[in-house]
Amino acid sequence: ANQPTVPTVGNASTIYTQGFGGSQTSINTGFYLLGAPTCASLTASAGTFPFNATATVVNNxxxxxxxxxxxxxxxxxxxxxxxxxxxxxxxxxxxxxxxxxxxxxxxxxxxxxxxxxxxxxxxxxxxxxxxxxxxxxxxxxxxxxxxxxxxxxxxxxxxxxxxxxxxxxxxxxxxxxxxxxxxx
Known part of the structure; x- marks a missing residue:
């Protein structure tokens, strides 16, 4: 809600996509037995992965x-x-x-x-x-x-x-x- 309106193209539904490469994402993990570590303490990357985010703006x-x-x-x-x-x-x-x-x-x-x-x-x-x-x-x-x-x-x-x-x-x-x- 309250986002700027986005245009469709050619009076048809339009798919918007943003790709994120491995250099922009990472998974940081940590193991614990009794007390959970803070997020700030999880600094060692366990790997990177690419992904895409998509949204379809429907002509309506x-x-x-x-x-x-x-x-x-x-x-x-x-x-x-x-x-x-x-x-x-x-x-x-x-x-x-x-x-x-x-x-x-x-x-x-x-x-x-x-x-x-x-x-x-x-x-x-x-x-x-x-x-x-x-x-x-x-x-x-x-x-x-x-x-x-x-x-x-x-x-x-x-x-x-x-x-x-x-x-x-x-x-x-x-x-x-x-x-x-x-x-x-």
Whole structure:
């Protein structure tokens, strides 16, 4: 824990190896009957030996997200904006991309929240950028995926959500479930 992050090479698991030769290692031994000798008194080498230490850094990513909650409103006569975050923690040097699906009720190009208990929908969209010009999806229907390069530390990406002005549906709670998929 708390070591500097190490890079992988070519987005693949990478093996790090350090060799130690016989001049760098030795075995010191001592025999005793009643009282153990101190380590400092074991100065005579009983032999040397080479060995290798290896560690494999695995190409890996973890992902988590917060909920996107639009403010309560009575009439949808103007746009509602909200943000959430998706946090990716990927191995240092590994490229990744995050796709968002169309949700339970719509498509990546036309997302919809449905009223709990049925009977209405609210249109909304998710974006990669604060300017709300690039729709965050799965790369289809004119959408894009968020991309990045891992640092070994957590990296937060902002999800920008908008409910555009539209005909106001019946009062209630409207929800949708989006699945985020990270590829690396």
């Amino acid at each position: 990513c973890n992902i988590s997200a917060t909920n996107l909650n639009f403010a309560a409103t009575g009439v949808l006569s103007s746009a509602l904006n909200a943000t959430a975050s998706i946090t990716a923690q990927c191995t240092n040097g590994d490229a990744y991309r995050i796709a968002l699906n169309g949700g339970t009720n719509g498509t990546v190009a036309a997302r919809q929240m449905t009223r709990t208990g049925g009977g209405g929908t609210v249109n909304y969209q998710l974006y990669v950028d604060a300017g709300l010009t690039t729709t965050w999806g799965d790369g289809t229907a004119g959408t894009t995926q968020a991309t990045g390069t891992g640092t070994g530390n957590s990296q937060a990406l902002t999800v920008y959500g908008v409910v555009p002005a539209q005909n106001t549906p019946a009062p209630g709670t409207y929800t949708d479930t989006i699945t985020a998929t990270i590829s690396f």
